Amino acid sequence: MNAPDALSARDASASPPSVRSPEEELTLLELLDRVLDKGVVLSGEVTLSVADVDLVYLGLRVLLSSVEAAERMRRGEPAGGA
Amino acid sequence: MVYVYGITDSAGLLAGPVVAGRDGLNDQPLESCALETIAAVYSRHVTNAPIPATPENAWRHERVVEWLMRERSVLPARFGTTFHDEAKLRAALGPHERELSAGLRRLAGCVELGVRVLWEPAPSVASPTAPASVSESVKPPPESGRAYMMARLAEERRRRDELERAERLVDELHTPLAQLAVDSTRRVLTTPQTLLVAAYLVPRDRTEPFRRRVEELGAAHPALRVVCTGPWPPYHFVPRLGEPPEVARG
Numbered sequence: 001m002n003a004p005d006a007l008s009a010r011d012a013s014a015s016p017p018s019v020r021s022p023e024e025e026l027t028l029l030e031l032l033d034r035v036l037d038k039g040v041v042l043s044g045e046v047t048l049s050v051a052d053v054d055l056v057y058l059g060l061r062v063l064l065s066s067v068e069a070a071e072r073m074r075r076g077e078p079a080g081g082a
Numbered sequence: 083m084v085y086v087y088g089i090t091d092s093a094g095l096l097a098g099p100v101v102a103g104r105d106g107l108n109d110q111p112l113e114s115c116a117l118e119t120i121a122a123v124y125s126r127h128v129t130n131a132p133i134p135a136t137p138e139n140a141w142r143h144e145r146v147v148e149w150l151m152r153e154r155s156v157l158p159a160r161f162g163t164t165f166h167d168e169a170k171l172r173a174a175l176g177p178h179e180r181e182l183s184a185g186l187r188r189l190a191g192c193v194e195l196g197v198r199v200l201w202e203p204a205p206s207v208a209s210p211t212a213p214a215s216v217s218e219s220v221k222p223p224p225e226s227g228r229a230y231m232m233a234r235l236a237e238e239r240r241r242r243d244e245l246e247r248a249e250r251l252v253d254e255l256h257t258p259l260a261q262l263a264v265d266s267t268r269r270v271l272t273t274p275q276t277l278l279v280a281a282y283l284v285p286r287d288r289t290e291p292f293r294r295r296v297e298e299l300g301a302a303h304p305a306l307r308v309v310c311t312g313p314w315p316p317y318h319f320v321p322r323l324g325e326p327p328e329v330a331r332g
Binding site (some may be wrong): 023026027028029030031032033034035036037038039040041042043052053055056 | 086088089132134135136137140141143144157158159160161162163165171174175178182185194196198279309311312314315317318320321322323
């Protein structure tokens with residue numbers, strides 16, 4: 001069994017965001033979509049700060065759009081599309 | 083407070099300090115609290131301050147759930163699920179034991195695979211709100227209203243065409259993958275660049291054929307960026323407590 005994508009991205013999770021590869025960015029996005037938004041909700045006190053969640057996603061969105069810009073440039077397309 | 087990572091079957095899981103040493107959030111040891119058929123795995127924290135939702139903490143939560151998933155069926159808890167103490171946790175689990183137990187049986191032997199598809203949305207026609215391109219053709223004032231309406235119509239048409247194109251592509255990608263899965267969920271165009279975000283519940287021993295199919299579909303659509311992640315714990319397929327069982331979508 002080969003290692004899941006999740007594992008390689010986890011190793012990089014300690015690094016500053018700026019050195020995450022596009023694949024790690026996407027894996028982190030996939031993780032956050034699951035951990036923060038899915039899973040069993042027990043009727044406990046869910047101590048999740050909305051500000052935290054916004055912050056963690058905000059950082060990603062910026063990076064994700066730059067990833068997409070990089071992809072576009074690699075394909076030699078104009079950057080103005082989006 | 084106690085912080086909950088997930089629910090698993092109680093068989094073979096001893097109560098009290100258990101599992102993998104100091105592997106929980108803030109390096110706290112993992113413990114378990116067992117009812118008759120299910121058990122919750124948690125860590126104990128001296129403070130009641132919320133655990134911040136950072137990438138590192140999210141990965142730590144995930145690592146505990148994945149560790150549990152290696153040996154047994156597990157229902158991952160949502161990040162940030164805490165109780166004042168073990169007694170409160172036990173009291174919250176009790177009324178849902180049957181539902182949780184059924185959820186564990188349903189997910190036994192399965193993992194979740196994620197598929198995210200990025201695409202290049204068609205560039206928008208000269209935006210109706212952007213005056214630059216209109217002023218270039220020196221329109222007299224009466225005609226600028228007409229130009230505005232024409233631009234809006236064109237934009238409307240573009241949006242409709244794009245939606246049709248998106249639905250067609252999603253059908254080509256999602257349908258063959260859903261056929262390989264026990265259950266699936268999908269979201270379309272969550273952002274302009276994100277064509278599809280889907281999750282598939284797949285038997286653990288069928289993940290490789292599933293990944294191969296994703297690769298084939300990616301190769302057949304070179305203009306799209308098709309990414310497969312996982313195996314994940316089945317976050318998308320846990321029971322919603324207190325609600326009738328969810329009907330599979332797509």
